[in-house]
Amino acid sequence: MRIVLHIGLPGCGAERLQSVMDDKRGQLAKAGILVSGLARKNHTKLYMAVTEPGHVDPLRHARGFGPNPAQAALAKRVREDLMAEVTRHAPDVLVLSSHQLATLPNSTEIQRLRALLLTLSDQIEVVAHVDEPSRLLLAHFTEQVLVGRRADLTQELDLIGADRWRAASLKSWTRIVPGTHDFPEVQAPPHWIDLAELHENWSGVFGADSVTFRAHDPNLFASERATDEVIAMLGIDANIGKANVGERTPAPSSETLARARQLNIVFGKLMEKGRIIPRQLWSRFMTEIEQPGPPLDPGSLSALSAFFAPRLAPVIDRFPAIETTLTAPPPALPYAEAEPTLGYRATQYAAAALPRIDAFTAEYRRQQEDAAKARANGARPDGDGALTPVAEELFTPRAKENFHHLRSGRFAPHNRLGRVNEEEIAAAFTEEPMRDLPDGRSGNVIVGCMKNEAPYILEWVAYHRMIGVDHFLIYTNDCTDGTAELLDRLQELGILQHRDNTVWKGNSPQQYALNKALKEPVIQNADWVIHIDVDEFINVRCGNGTLDDFFERVPDATNVAMTWRLFGHNGVTKLADDLVIDQFDDAAPKYCPKPHTAWGFKTMTKNIGAYEKFSCHRPNKLDEAHRDAVQWVNGSGQVMTEKYKENGWRSDLKTIGYDLLQLNHYALRSAESFLIKRQRGRALHVDRSIGINYWVRMDWGGNRDVTIKRNIPRVRAEIERLLEDDTLREIHEAGFAWHKAKAAELHETPEFQELYDQALSTKLTEMERVAFALALDMES
Secondary structure, eight states, rough: OOOEEEOOTTSSSSHHHHHHHEEEEEOOOOOOOEEEESSSSOOHHHHHHHHOOTTTOHHHHHHHHHHHHHHHHHHHHHHHHHHHHHHHHOOSEEEOOOOTGGOOHHHHHHHHHHHHHHOOSSSSEEEEOOOOHHHHHHHHHHHHOOOOOOOOOOHHTTTTTTOOOOHHHTOOOOOOBBGTTTHHHHHHHOOOGGOOOOOHHHHHHHOGEEEEEEHHHHHHHHHHHHHHHHHHHTEEEOOOOOOOOOOOOOOOOOOHHHHHHHHHHHHHHHHEEEEEEEEOHHHHHHHTTOOOOOOOOOGHHHHHHHHEEEEEEEEHOGGGTTTTTTTTTOOOOOOOOOOOTTTTTTTHHHHHHHHHHHHHHHHHHHHHHHHHHHHHHOOOOOOGGGOOOHHHHHHHHHHHHHHHHTTTTOOOSSSSOOSSSSOOOOOOOOOOOOOOTTOOOOEEEEEEEEESGGHHHHHHHHHHHHHHHEEEEEEEEESSSSSHHHHHHHHTTTTTTEESSOOOSSSOOOHHHHHHHTHHHHHHHHHEEEEEEETTTEEOOSSSSSSSHHHHTTTTTTEEEEEEEEEEOTTTSOSSSHHHHHHOEEEOOSBBBOTTTBBEEEEEEEEOOEEEEEESSSSSEOOOOGGGGOOEOTTTTTTGGGGGGTTOOOOOOTTOSSEEEEEOOOSSSSSSHHHHHHOOSSSSSOOOOHHHHHHHHHHOSEEEEEGGGGGHHHHHHHHHHTSSSSSHHHHHHHHHHHHHHHHHHHTTTTHHHHHHHHHHHHHOHHHHHHHHHHHHHHOO
């Protein structure tokens, strides 16, 4: 087996190559190439596992691997996982890719990496994509500033003339103070832009013939031809198809970087005085100070280019194909930091941001004090490292390891996010009449898929009609509980349109339906198209709780990522013919970056013709002619990062937001509802069963959220209006009776009764739930 180890460099397109390999994972596997499952894209676990134990970098600190025992456990796990992958798949080629690997400062770390890989194979090829040093420095400087760097580029320019760039850079790599974002990876000069020494270091461990430099071409990597580069990098002869990885995110303006760096200085002083600024809040501040304008010109670092030019000669001799890439950019005016405009003062902005910083700091300290009191009283909260008896019995060794190293890191869930008081039941929203639409327009349209959902349809339809949904297009297949008949009656009453999807083709009945929907006039003439399921409710938290109230606050938005808030079974065991939004108000914490399902989102899409296809979570296949018109916003109305124009179906630390809108996701409902769902299967992934693992992923609680209950009066009124039709009432009641009978039948089936009992007895803490779900992700 051959190992291809892709080590970056930072700023040289690794993310786009990783996206191609992730997208084409299946096709590569058919060609005998295994892209490791250590992570979907960037294999940071491999990097963290081999770093010097005493050198805690930002990744290890943020992810809970700073202490030596935690890192040692990670290294052990990485070795075991890689060996298991290789044993299971027996690939011809194993691919590992982490752009952080090129930044390893010590040869002992590279030796540690080689020793780990030698347990798998002695055929190891190291590949790095490189660029001219001034461009490398600017790319890294940009990333550093956005996460806290305080020095300007004179820090690096002052090193020009040093005998050995690497040694001079590493002199400032010893200071590590996590509380003030003092990591050399953030604050110090990058040692790896000296390509000659970089090659010397890696060749000294792996052998000169095992290390290859390839050219970073940003124009190449920004097109579909990135697939060709992956094929060339892997040295294979296979047609894996093209992957569109989208355009590069534009570099921030030089003024934005100047503003950010000056703000970092002020933030550093605040942290020295004890303030805490979490990563996600820091990222939000960086977004808020953005200003348009030209980016920094690498030609302004011509002195640096001239310094490195003679050092690049041996590198070019060894790798002639990269000569053009290593050509210095045209000289420009020497570097000088931009002057902020519009009266910007970092101290004034920091003063405006201080209430948010102080609120987080106070809440963080309160949580720490509560944990200390709990320990003093003999309690065992998540942070104390003790699993509950249920978890001890249920957890695999991996899940237990996850729990112990994640509980103090950035993945520890909490509810300190956003501004909405979720426990206070506010005054009811007022009813609003159905909207009058222009001729030929269908307004706000939900397209959905259902199978055996008869008891829940009327509430779902009534709710969304009352918040401003004008039409519904619903597909069903193989229903036996009256769902199809109920939808047919609603169609006869002019409420929605129903399509039979029983004869579906492909891998998913849901995707087949969405493809067909694009040809429907109700979709083609829509203003906004929304794809959600019957267990998902759009919870508008502003104004009078309607879609129009939300749209008024995001006038330029074309796509809205409605992030899930997962609601568990809330102690409700039996089916009841009552409102879902009233029965279930126990939810996941708002801050819940793991597991990946917790921050999944569905999308509202403005019908401007920007996308060619709808998928389960989002539209896809962006028309380049519409790129500039597309603007994605989150549930707080904030503009999301550029990458979401192309792909992504879950929020992250930079894009999470619930303040104006969230998607309440009642995946389980009652325990009996879960039994029926388990027996029915899934619409999107028909080959996956729904067992105790699904229950653990979805049965969140401990955080009361009643914000949607303001809608109850107008929803009940609309349901009563619909049920004035006797035929519809009879079908609805028959559907509920079918589900009650099905639940009774399943209780008599040993397999399902055992699942029911196991589900109700599986009570986990939030951190235990995260640890278990992450173990499932890896073990699957």
